[in-house]
Amino acid sequence: MQTFDFIVVGSGSAGSVVAERLSASGRFSVLVLEAGGTDRRFFVQMPLGYGKTFHDPAVNWNYATEPDPGLLGASDHWPRGKVLGGSSSINAMVWIRGAREDFDTWRDAGNPGWGFDDLLPAFKAIEDNQAGANELRGTGGPVHVTDNRKNIHPLTNRFLAAAQQAGLPLNQDFNGPVQEGAGVYQITTRDGRRMSAARAFLRSAMKRQNVRVETNALATKILFDGKRAVGVEYRQDGQTKTARAGREIIVSGGSVNTPQLLQLSGVGPTAPLGDLGIPIVHANDHVGRNLQDHQGINYTWKARVPTLNQILRPWWGKMLVGMQYLALRSGPLSMSMNQGGGFFRTDGNRYRPNMQLYFQVFSTVIPKRGERPILSPDPFPGFSIGLSNCRPSSRGEIMIRTADPTVQPRITVNAFSTESDVAEMLDAVKFLRKLGSMPPIAEIIAEEVLPGPSITSDADLIQDFRKRSGTVYHPVSTCRMGPDPAYSVVDARLRVHGLAGLRVIDASIFPDNITGNTNAASIMTGWKGAAMVLEDAG
Template sequence: MQTYDFVIVGSGSAGSVVAERLSASGRYSVLVLEAGGTDRRFFVQMPLGYGKCFFDPAVNWNYKTEPDPGLAGNADHWPRGKILGGSSSINAMVWIRGNPADYDGWAASGNTGWSWRDVLPDFKAIEDNTAGADEWRGTGGPLHVTDCSAEVHPLTHRYLKAAQQAGLPLNPDFNGARQDGVGVYQISTKNGRRMSAARAFLRPAMRRSNVRVETNALATRILFDGKRATGIEYEQNGQRHQVRAGREIIISGGSINSPQLLQLSGIGPAAHLASLGITTIHANEHIGRNLEDHIGINYTFKGRSPTLNQLLRPWWGKALVGMQYLLLRSGPLSLSMNNAGGFFRTDPAQPRPNMQLYFQAFSTVIPKSGERPILTPDPWPGFSIGLSNCRPTSRGEIMIRSANPREYPKITPNALSTPHDVSEMLSAVKFVRKIAAQPAMAEFIEEEILPGPSITSDEDLIQDFRKRSGTVYHPVATCRMGSDPAASVVDPRLRVHGIEGLRVIDASIFPSNIAGNTNAPAIMTGWKGAAMVLEDTA
C-alpha cells in the first residue's frame, strides 16, 4: 500500500487550496483523490458557459432532493461540481466573503480563531483584486478577483438607480467597510476566464513532484487502526485501491460528500448506520444534520427595449459575442449571469442584512431540455431581479441510503419550514416589486411575467414562492464546527471529534451560514485549515 504524508479527498474549493498549501514547502507528499475528471473544458473555463454545466453529468453530480413540502412538494435540483475545482468550476463566480458579524458569531459560539479579525488576513492573502489593495482588499494573492463595473449591461445601471430610489445606498464593494446596499458584483475571473480553485491553487501545485492527483477516483471509505484514520479506499476505472496517510487524512468533499463518506466509514448517527449494516467506529448524531441552505427566487419582467436576450438568442448575436470572447476575452460571455445585486434588511430592526439581491439583464422563463438556457434566453426582452435569504432558520439533513458509496445520499432540505423564513421571504419579494416600481425601472418595464400582476395577496405570494423557489447552491453545516463534541462534528482546528488523524476542511464545517455566496468562504476555509494542519504537524 502506497503511503503519502497527506491524503486529501476532494479537489474542490477547499481541497484544491489545501493541496497547494500543504505541498508548497516540498517537505510533504500529497495525494488528491477526485471523483470527477479534468477541468480543461471550454464551457467550464468560459464564465457564462456554466449554463452548459448545470445538468452535465460529466462535470456535475446532479443531485436531487427529496420532495420538499416547503417548496410545494418539488424535488429540487442540486448541482455540485464533479470535476477538478469542484463547484468552483461550475458556479456563478460571485465573490462574496459574508458579513463580519457572521464570523464573529462563529467565534462567540466557541470557535476560537474564526472571528472576522482572524479570517480577514486570510481573505486578503488569497486575493489578487483588480480594485486594488486597501484595508479590506488584497493584491498579489493566487486568486484573481475582477471588478466588472465598466463592463456590465447598461440595464444594470437602471437597476442600481431604482434600488437607490427604493432606499438602498450604492455600495461599491460588498466585501469592504459595509455590506448593506446595491452595487456591481466582483467575480472570480482572470483575463476573461473562470478563476476556479483548480486554476488558482491546484494546477500550480500539480507541477510539483511531491503532489499526485488522481481523477475519476471515488473514495469509498476511510480506513482505521482503532480510532485513528490511516488510509482511504477508492475505486478507479473499475479497480479498488487503498492508500495510506502517514500524517493525516483530510476530507474536502463538500457539504454533501463529506458527511456521506464519514457515514459510509462508520462515523455518524449510530442507529442509522446500524440500520444499514455499517459498523459504527464513532457515533456522532450531528454528521449529516444541521443542514443550512440559502433559498432564492426570481421575479422576471418584460422590457420595452432590447436586453441581453436579443443579443444572446439569435445566431448572429451568438456569433458576435462568441468572436468578441474568442478574440478579446471580453463581452457578455466573460461575465457572470449576475451583473449586480445587493444586501438589504426586511426589517430595520435586523442587526445586519438578511436578504441578498441578484440582477440579471436577461431572462430564461422558457426552459430548454438538458441545460440551463443562459446562452439561449427568451425571445422577448426580459430581465430578472432575484433574491435569497441570508440566515434561514430551516434545517435539513443528508443521510446515506445504503452502504453503497455510489448510491446518492438522501437530501432533505426542509426549505421554508419555519414561520420566520416564510415571513421573511414574503417581505423580501414585496421589496423586489418596490424596486421594480421605482421610476428608473418602471419606465422600462412593459409587464411583470413571473409571478405576474394577478399574484397580489400574501397567500398567493407565499404559494408562488413555495412553487418557484429553490436552492441557490449554498449548503453548509453538515459537519459543523464547535468546541463541544456533543454538539458538533469537528473542533475549531477542524479535527473530527473522537478520531485521530482526520480532519474535514470545506464548507460543511461552517457552524452557520454566511450572508452571501459561499465559494469565497469555502476557499478561505481551505487556506486557514491548511495553515492549522501545518502548525499541528511542525
C-alpha cells in the first residue's frame, strides 16, 4: 500500500487534465488509475482510425444498452474509451464548446462559477487554435485545434451552399459569437495525429517524479473512514491492491464508470445497492440517474459523382491514402468523417438551435462485421447528412447489476420517451430532405438510399428514426451538479454531497447536456475542477 496526496480514477478527457494540473507545481503526489492500457497504438493515433477502435476490446469498453422501446426494442452499442486518454482517444475529434446559454443555464440553476463568462478563460487557456486568437479563441494551450477549411473534400462545399439556400447562414466558427449555421468543423489533431487528452496533458505529467500512472488497473471500490474517502481498491495483474489518498480522491471515470464505481462503493440509491448486499455509506438516489444523451440518424444518398467511397473501399485506394498518411500525415486518414456540419432550429420560434448537422462525404449503408465501416464504405458513390438532437428531454439511468465490478452496468437510455423529443426529431428529419432538395446537392443525387423515397408519412418517418437512430456518444449528467443534495450528486465545487475527500470531475457532473459534442466541455471541466481542488488545498 502506498499513500499519495491525490488519487485520480480514470485518465480520460477530464482525468488527464486533472492529473496534469494537480502535479504541475511539484507540491503534490498524484496516482492515476486507468483500467485500460497504453494509447500508443497506430489506430488510436491515426485520426480516422477510430473506425477500427469502434469495437476493439483492447481500447473500448464496448457497452451495450438495455433494449429500448424508443428504438423499437433495439440494444445500442456504446463505445467508451478504455485506454489512456479515455474516449478522447477513440472519438471523432470535433471541437465544439457548447452554447453560451448552456453554461449560463448551469450557473442560473445554482452553480456559481459555471456561467459562460466564468468558463471562457479556461476554454481559451486549453486551446492552441490554428485559426488564431481573438476574444473567444485561445492559442498556446495544450490542445491543438486544427482549422480544416483548406482540407475539406469538394462535396463539402456543396453541402455548405445547399445549407445556405435552405436558410442557414455560413458559420466560420461554431465556437464564435453564435452557433447557428453551417460550416466546417474544427478537430483536435496536430500534424496529422489525434490530439487526445493523453497527448495534450497526461504525457507531460507522466514525465514528473510526483506522478504515477497505473494502467490495466480497474478501480473496484472507494474506501471510507466514516464519511471520508481515504483510499481506492483496484485490481491489476490478477491482484487486489490498495492505495491511500492523504488529501482527496477524484473520480473521473466518465458518465458510465463514475456512477458505477460510486454505487459499488456504497454511494447511491438504497435500491439496488441494499438488494445487492452492498453496505450503504451514503444514500443518494441521483447517482446514476438523470442520464442524458444525444440521439442521431443519417439520411444517405447514392451520388452521380465520385465520393470518398471510391477511394476508401478498394485495396488500391486504401494503399494510396495509407501511403499519403504515412509519408505526409495528410489526406482522408488525417481527418474526421464529419468534415462539415452545423446547427439549426426545427422551429423558427425557438430562440436557439436544437439540432446539430453532420456531413459525411461517404456512405456506410452496408455494414462490415466487427468495425465501424468508416474504412470500408459502400461499393457505390454515396454520401450522408446526419443530425442529432442537442437538448433532449428524455432521461435514463445507469445502475449496477451486481456487486462484481467486472460486470457491465445496466444502461437504460429511454430514447425518444417524450412527445417533445419525437416531435422535434420529426421536424428535423424533414429538414434533411429539404437540404437534399437544394440544387447544389440535388444535382449530384442519383437516388435516396436511406430511408428511401417510399418513407413519406409522419408515421413512417417516426418509425424510421426509431428504427435507425442511435447514440452519438455524448452521455452526461449521471452525477449531476447542483446545490441541493435532494436533486444532485455534487456541489458547484464538484464535492460529493454528504462526503469528505471525494470529488467527481468529468462529464457526469453536467447539470444538463450541451449544444454539441461534449469532449471540449469535458476537458474544460477537468481544468476548472483541478483549479478548485488546488484552491481548496491551499
